[in-house]
Amino acid sequence: xxxxxxxxxGSDTAVDENRLEALITEAQTALPVExxxxxxxxxxxxxxxxxxxxxxxxxxxxxxxxxxxxxxxPVDRSQAGWAYRTVSPRVADADDGVIVWxxxxxxxxxxxxxxxxxxxxDGVRLRRSRMLAHLFAMLITSKRAYSDWLAARTRxxxxxxxxxxxxxxxxPNTVGSSxxxxxxxxxxxxxxxxxxFDHSVVKNVLHTMILDSMGHDLASGLTTSVAMxxxxxxxxxxxxxxxxxxxxxxxxxxxxxxxxxxxxxCRLDAETGVLHWVxxxxxxxxxxxxxxxxxxxxxxxxxxxxxxxxxLAPAARKVHETTLEPGDQxxxxxxxxxxxxxxxxxEFGLDRFTDFIIRSSAAGQRPAEVLRLLIHAILDHxxxxxxxxxxxxLFEWRPQxx
Numbered sequence: 001x002x003x004x005x006x007x008x009x010g011s012d013t014a015v016d017e018n019r020l021e022a023l024i025t026e027a028q029t030a031l032p033v034e035x036x037x038x039x040x041x042x043x044x045x046x047x048x049x050x051x052x053x054x055x056x057x058x059x060x061x062x063x064x065x066x067x068x069x070x071x072x073x074p075v076d077r078s079q080a081g082w083a084y085r086t087v088s089p090r091v092a093d094a095d096d097g098v099i100v101w102x103x104x105x106x107x108x109x110x111x112x113x114x115x116x117x118x119x120x121x122d123g124v125r126l127r128r129s130r131m132l133a134h135l136f137a138m139l140i141t142s143k144r145a146y147s148d149w150l151a152a153r154t155r156x157x158x159x160x161x162x163x164x165x166x167x168x169x170x171x172p173n174t175v176g177s178s179x180x181x182x183x184x185x186x187x188x189x190x191x192x193x194x195x196x197f198d199h200s201v202v203k204n205v206l207h208t209m210i211l212d213s214m215g216h217d218l219a220s221g222l223t224t225s226v227a228m229x230x231x232x233x234x235x236x237x238x239x240x241x242x243x244x245x246x247x248x249x250x251x252x253x254x255x256x257x258x259x260x261x262x263x264x265x266c267r268l269d270a271e272t273g274v275l276h277w278v279x280x281x282x283x284x285x286x287x288x289x290x291x292x293x294x295x296x297x298x299x300x301x302x303x304x305x306x307x308x309x310x311x312l313a314p315a316a317r318k319v320h321e322t323t324l325e326p327g328d329q330x331x332x333x334x335x336x337x338x339x340x341x342x343x344x345x346x347e348f349g350l351d352r353f354t355d356f357i358i359r360s361s362a363a364g365q366r367p368a369e370v371l372r373l374l375i376h377a378i379l380d381h382x383x384x385x386x387x388x389x390x391x392x393x394l395f396e397w398r399p400q401x402x
Contacts, residue, residue: 020045027139032147036066039114039136046128048118049097053104053136054080055112057154058189060372063112064153080113085369089130091121100126102133106141108176108183110368155190162193162221169228174368175199179270180206182395183368185375188386194220194261195334195389198228200235206268207235207244210332210393211306212282213261223259226251227306231265241267245278245306245317252307260307264332266395273324273397278317281305283338286354288329291362293354298322298330324397329367331357336388337378348381357394367394 023042030038036053043051054063054073062072063080075081083090083101087110090101097119104111114136116129144150159167174183182199186192194213199206209231213223230251234244245265252259262282268275277285279300287297300320324330331354338350356377360370371392378390 015046024135027135030139032140032143032150035136035139035143039132042132042135043116046125046132048116048125048128048132050115050117051129051132051136052115053112053140054115055104055140055150055154056084056110057156059156059187059376061376062156066150066153080115083113084110085372087366089126097121100129102129104133104137104140106137106172108174108181108368109141109172110174111137111140157190160191162218163189163191165218166192166196166221166224169225170196171198171200175201177201177204177206177270179204179399180268180395180397181367182206182208182393183371184210184391184393185371186389186391187375187379188389192221192389193217194224195336195391196224196228197332197391197393198231199393199395200232201270202235204269204271206266206270206395208266208268208330208332208393208395209263210282210334210391211261211263212334212336212389212391214259214305216388219256219259223252223256223261223307226255227261227263241265241276241278241319242317245280248306249308249317256307260305262305266330266332268324268330268395268397270397270399273326273328273399274321275324275330276319276321278319279303280317283333283335286331286333287324288331288354288358288361289325289327291358293358326400327396327398329357329361329394329396332393334389334391336386336390337392348378353378367396370394 023045027038039051039053043049053066057064061075063075063084064072073080075084079090079092080101083103087103087105092099094117097117098121100116102114102116104114114133116132118125176182184197186195193216196211198209211224211227213220227248230248231244234247262280264277264279264282264285266275266277280303285298287294303318338348338353356374357370360373371394
C-alpha cells in the first residue's frame with residue numbers, strides 16, 4: 001500500500017501560539033468530516049508535515065482513514081497496526097522523511113492511529129506528535145457521540161436493526177483507571193441481538209455486567225436494552241449491587257413481563273480488591289490467578305434469571321463476596337463463546353478459551369489486545385458464522401500500577 005500523502009516541512013521548530021490557539025478553538029466547533037483537514041493544519045502549526053487519522057473498524061481488523069480517498073490498513077500486518085496493537089509509537093522511513101504512527105487512545109480505549117509525517121524526527125517533533133495524537137483522540141471521542149459519519153466510517157458491513165439498537169447502549173470496549181481495567185468484545189458485530197456488556201468506573205469502584213437475553217430478535221435486544229438502562233439508573237442513584245439487580249428484575253417484570261435475561265453483575269473495590277457479584281442463571285465467572293484458572297473460585301448457588309416473576313422471583317438476590325489478589329483477572333462470558341463449533345462439530349471449548357487468555361496475557365499482551373485476538377480465534381474456528389452471540393468481558397485488578 002502507498003504511503004500517506006505528504007507536504008514539505010521546514011526545519012524551524014518554533015510554534016506560532018496564536019495560530020495554534022485559533023486552531024484549537026476552531027476544533028471545538030469543527031464538524032467530524034472536517035477533522036482530516038484540521039489535523040493537517042494543526043500538524044503544520046507544530047512544525048510537522050501532515051497528520052492522517054485512522055480509526056479502527058468495529059471488528060478491529062482494519063484501520064480506516066478518515067480521508068475517504070485512502071485505503072484501509074490491516075491491524076495485523078502493518079506498521080500502523082503495530083502501533084494500535086501495542087499502544088506504542090512506531091517510526092517508519094518514508095521517501096523524504098519519516099512517518100510516526102501514534103496510537104489514538106481515550107483513557108484505556110484504543111480508537112485508532114495518527115500518521116504524522118515529518119522531514120526529520122527529533123525529541124521536540126516526537127513530543128508534538130504525541131500531543132497531536134492526544135488532542136485528536138479527545139476530539140474524536142467528543143464528536144463520535146453524535147456523528148453518524150464517524151460511525152459509518154468504522155463499519156464494513158450493513159448493521160441489522162437489533163444490533164443498531166443495542167450498540168446505542170454499549171459503553172466503550174475498554175474502561176479503566178490506574179488500579180483496574182475492564183475490556184470487552186461482542187460478536188457477531190453487525191447482527192447481535194440479546195448479548196451485551198456494561199462497565200463503568202465510579203470513584204474507586206469498577207462496575208461490570210454481562211447479559212444474555214432470551215431469543216435472537218428485536219425483542220431480545222429490547223430486553224437487554226431495558227436491563228442495561230435499569231442497571232445504570234440504579235447505579236447512578238447510589239444503589240448497591242442488590243439494588244441494581246432488583247431494579248432490572250422489576251423493570252423487566254413491569255415493561256417486558258414475558259422476557260428474561262441471564263447475567264452476572266459485579267462490583268470491584270479497586271482500593272481493597274473486594275469483589276461482590278450476583279449470578280442470575282449465567283455461566284459462573286472465572287478467576288485467573290498466577291496464570292492459572294482457579295476452578296470453582298467464583299461459583300455460587302444457582303439463582304433464577306433476571307426478570308422472571310411469580311414463584312421463581314427471589315425475595316432478595318444473594319450477593320457473594322471474595323477478595324482478589326493483585327494481578328487477578330475475572331472473566332465473564334456468554335455461552336456462545338464456548339459453544340462455537342467448527343465445520344466438524346468440535347466446540348471451541350472452555351479449556352481452549354481460558355488457555356488462550358492465559359498464554360496471551362503471559363506474553364505481555366494488554367487485556368484489550370488479548371480479547372481482540374481471542375474473538376478472532378473464535379470466529380476463525382467457526383468460519384465467521386456464529387450460531388449464537390459471543391460476548392467476553394475481562395477485568396483485572398492491578399493496584400501495583402498506582
